Amino acid sequence: MAEVIMPKMGDAMTEGKILTWRKRHGERVETGEVLAEIETDKVNVEIEAETSGTLHIAVPAGQTVPVGHVIAYIDGQPASAVEATAPEAAAADAVAPPAPEPTRPPAPEPPRPRVKASPLARRIASEHGVDLSAVQGTGPGGRIVERDVLAYLERRGEAAPAPAAPEEEYEDVPLNRMRQAIARVVTQSKQQVPHFYVTAEVDMSRALELREQLQEALGEEGRVTVNDLVLKATALALQRHPDLNSQVLDDRSLRRFRRVHLGVMVATQDGLIAPVLRDADRLPLLQLAKEARRLVEGAHAKRLRQEEYTGATFSVSNLGMYEVVNFVAIIHPPQAGILAVGRAQERPVVRAGQVVVRPVLQLTVSADHRVTDGVGAAQFLVEVKRLLENPVRLLL
Amino acid sequence: MTVAEMTYREALRSTLVEEMDRDPRVLLLGEDIGVYQGTFRVTEGLLERYGPRRVLDTPISELGFIGAAIGMAMLGLRPVVEVMTWNFSLPAADQILQNAAKVRYFSGGQVSVPLVIRGPNGAGVQLSAQHSQSLESFYGHFPGLRVVAPATPADAKGLLRSAIRGDDPVIFLEHAALYGVKGPVPEGEYTVPFGQAAVVRPGREVTVVAYSRMLHLVLAVAEDLAREGVECEVVDLRSLRPLDMETVAASVRRTHRAVVVQEQWPLFGAAAEVATGIYERCFDDLDAPVVRVTGEDVPAPYARNLEKLAFPDEDRIQAAIRRVLQ
Numbered sequence: 001m002a003e004v005i006m007p008k009m010g011d012a013m014t015e016g017k018i019l020t021w022r023k024r025h026g027e028r029v030e031t032g033e034v035l036a037e038i039e040t041d042k043v044n045v046e047i048e049a050e051t052s053g054t055l056h057i058a059v060p061a062g063q064t065v066p067v068g069h070v071i072a073y074i075d076g077q078p079a080s081a082v083e084a085t086a087p088e089a090a091a092a093d094a095v096a097p098p099a100p101e102p103t104r105p106p107a108p109e110p111p112r113p114r115v116k117a118s119p120l121a122r123r124i125a126s127e128h129g130v131d132l133s134a135v136q137g138t139g140p141g142g143r144i145v146e147r148d149v150l151a152y153l154e155r156r157g158e159a160a161p162a163p164a165a166p167e168e169e170y171e172d173v174p175l176n177r178m179r180q181a182i183a184r185v186v187t188q189s190k191q192q193v194p195h196f197y198v199t200a201e202v203d204m205s206r207a208l209e210l211r212e213q214l215q216e217a218l219g220e221e222g223r224v225t226v227n228d229l230v231l232k233a234t235a236l237a238l239q240r241h242p243d244l245n246s247q248v249l250d251d252r253s254l255r256r257f258r259r260v261h262l263g264v265m266v267a268t269q270d271g272l273i274a275p276v277l278r279d280a281d282r283l284p285l286l287q288l289a290k291e292a293r294r295l296v297e298g299a300h301a302k303r304l305r306q307e308e309y310t311g312a313t314f315s316v317s318n319l320g321m322y323e324v325v326n327f328v329a330i331i332h333p334p335q336a337g338i339l340a341v342g343r344a345q346e347r348p349v350v351r352a353g354q355v356v357v358r359p360v361l362q363l364t365v366s367a368d369h370r371v372t373d374g375v376g377a378a379q380f381l382v383e384v385k386r387l388l389e390n391p392v393r394l395l396l
Numbered sequence: 397m398t399v400a401e402m403t404y405r406e407a408l409r410s411t412l413v414e415e416m417d418r419d420p421r422v423l424l425l426g427e428d429i430g431v432y433q434g435t436f437r438v439t440e441g442l443l444e445r446y447g448p449r450r451v452l453d454t455p456i457s458e459l460g461f462i463g464a465a466i467g468m469a470m471l472g473l474r475p476v477v478e479v480m481t482w483n484f485s486l487p488a489a490d491q492i493l494q495n496a497a498k499v500r501y502f503s504g505g506q507v508s509v510p511l512v513i514r515g516p517n518g519a520g521v522q523l524s525a526q527h528s529q530s531l532e533s534f535y536g537h538f539p540g541l542r543v544v545a546p547a548t549p550a551d552a553k554g555l556l557r558s559a560i561r562g563d564d565p566v567i568f569l570e571h572a573a574l575y576g577v578k579g580p581v582p583e584g585e586y587t588v589p590f591g592q593a594a595v596v597r598p599g600r601e602v603t604v605v606a607y608s609r610m611l612h613l614v615l616a617v618a619e620d621l622a623r624e625g626v627e628c629e630v631v632d633l634r635s636l637r638p639l640d641m642e643t644v645a646a647s648v649r650r651t652h653r654a655v656v657v658q659e660q661w662p663l664f665g666a667a668a669e670v671a672t673g674i675y676e677r678c679f680d681d682l683d684a685p686v687v688r689v690t691g692e693d694v695p696a697p698y699a700r701n702l703e704k705l706a707f708p709d710e711d712r713i714q715a716a717i718r719r720v721l722q
Contacts, residue, residue: 118682120652120680122680
């Protein structure tokens with residue numbers, strides 16, 4: 001009897017919701033077949049059978065359970081063994097007591113440890129018909145407290161009960177899963193990672209020209225965005241400045257990554273997610289642009305696989321589509337840096353003693369001071385700037 | 397009603413004056429309250445004002461003068477006895493517990509004991525093990541007594557007036573560390589009835605219950621936490637017997653979490669009583685177990701550093717609040 005458990009898809013995941021069962025209770029499943037679809041902090045994933053046998057569903061669809069919780073069992077008894085009993089029974093002597101119907105083995109009771117919950121959490125759960133074993137506790141020792149039940153109800157689509165005091169001048173809104181995950185990550189980052197920031201201005205004239213030329217020459221195939229150019233430049237600059245493409249291991253050492261995997265921040269309806277452009281430094285520009293487009297679309301459609309949004313070594317966040325000149329981003333640990341990209345705007349600049357109008361882009365890198373210092377971050381940023389101002393290198 | 401800024405000491409003294417002016421049956425007894433004008437200067441100038449028939453310097457015999465005061469009260473006077481500290485009431489415990497607390501009951505209501513015993517209770521001013529005790533749960537245990545512990549000048553005035561005008565023996569617990577505390581005090585016939593706790597700071601995340609000196613520490617902590625966005629609702633019990641559990645429970649029903657702070661030892665203390673009262677009244681409203689903050693289970697040390705360790709301070713109160721908020 002094999003257990004099917006709620007998988008852990010990424011470090012931040014503590015629980016997952018079973019969206020649908022693709023197989024029915026008691027149905028025969030083969031290794032590799034999709035059993036169920038799971039909703040996690042970030043995306044929806046499919047769970048496959050790791051063994052063949054009869055499926056016994058322990059947790060119905062719609063419920064949320066902690067990571068590691070058993071959601072089903074697969075009875076490993078080969079199907080033929082079950083079938084074999086039927087002909088035997090049929091061939092038995094008529095006066096012999098009838099053979100028992102080949103019955104399905106009863107679904108084993110899933111282990112039900114005593115649920116630790118506060119009295120208030122129990123009251124709210126019982127008022128809303130919530131099974132507390134499906135709620136993940138965040139109180140001391142994993143105790144389920146009020147906020148956990150409210151968050152569960154919110155996910156289930158029920159309005160949380162109104163706060164006790166009716167005359168309050170504010171409303172309390174439970175955070176959705178993604179916002180909870182973001183809150184944990186950014187709080188940890190700002191508390192534990194010593195950030196510092198360096199800003200540079202980039203003259204984007206040539207980069208924008210290149211973009212137009214590509215589109216003229218190749219049409220739809222040649223479509224690249226400003227962000228694609230920045231991503232490519234960033235990846236190439238990280239090759240030369242690997243301190244920023246690293247992570248702190250402990251007080252004594254850091255790990256420099258030989259490959260550059262860029263996290264691309266995407267704001268979705270539910271919150272931020274950062275799909276990863278793998279080997280962004282080695283990807284030819286047009287291929288990079290195509291891959292970036294695919295990942296962004298996948299992020300909006302919640303269709304990303306786990307490996308598509310984990311494992312970034314550095315991140316890029318772009319608010320250029322908004323009226324933003326410049327901003328400062330929070331590092332996503334264990335990464336050591338993130339580049340914040342503003343909007344390329346026409347501005348008066350001085351060239352050879354003359355004031356001319358040029359499209360200017362502001363870039364701000366947030367760096368972990370444990371892995372590099374001001375000079376290191378400046379050198380990296382100047383490299384990005386040079387690449388964007390002499391963009392032919394982005395095509396090599 | 398106008399409001400005057402005055403110290404806890406002045407609030408007590410002015411109330412004694414107002415009640416002695418109003419009612420000739422009110423008189424004062426105690427050690428060093430007349431010529432010496434009181435160890436904590438609460439009876440300053442009163443011997444001169446009312447003379448030795450109404451301000452009686454007594455021998456050093458609590459059993460004697462408290463017994464005498466009980467007799468006066470039974471016969472119609474309204475004595476207010478000062479004990480130099482509440483620790484000195486212990487020789488008179490037999491009179492207080494066996495007579496004052498029971499006469500009305502024994503007499504079927506025919507004889508009451510309108511007696512007030514007042515003086516400093518508690519620790520924190522380096523008076524060592526014998527003189528730093530908090531006796532509220534000791535006296536609060538006995539039916540027939542009233543036990544109050546004002547934390548502010550206004551409550552000192554309002555509760556003392558209720559004590560003097562009431563017909564039952566009152567254990568009036570002041571605090572040596574509070575005599576100099578200033579605060580607004582309503583002038584005139586301001587009265588605080590017994591058995592009414594006060595929500596002195598509204599908040600929505602946790603109820604913190606305290607009384608006497610601990611209230612001031614709690615309010616300081618609440619102020620600090622408010623800067624972080626943690627809103628504590630602070631309840632001052634004011635009166636321990638009768639104990640206003642309804643105000644406490646109403647607050648806990650709003651906040652779902654509670655911390656109870658007392659200076660006294662942990663076992664069988666006021667905080668345990670309040671915590672149980674919360675469980676009895678609003679268990680299903682609780683989102684976390686009630687947390688107590690109490691003095692350490694040791695005789696009060698004299699040394700300043702050790703004394704500080706032995707009693708709740710702001711850090712410990714804050715840590716307890718954070719714990720209950722987890």
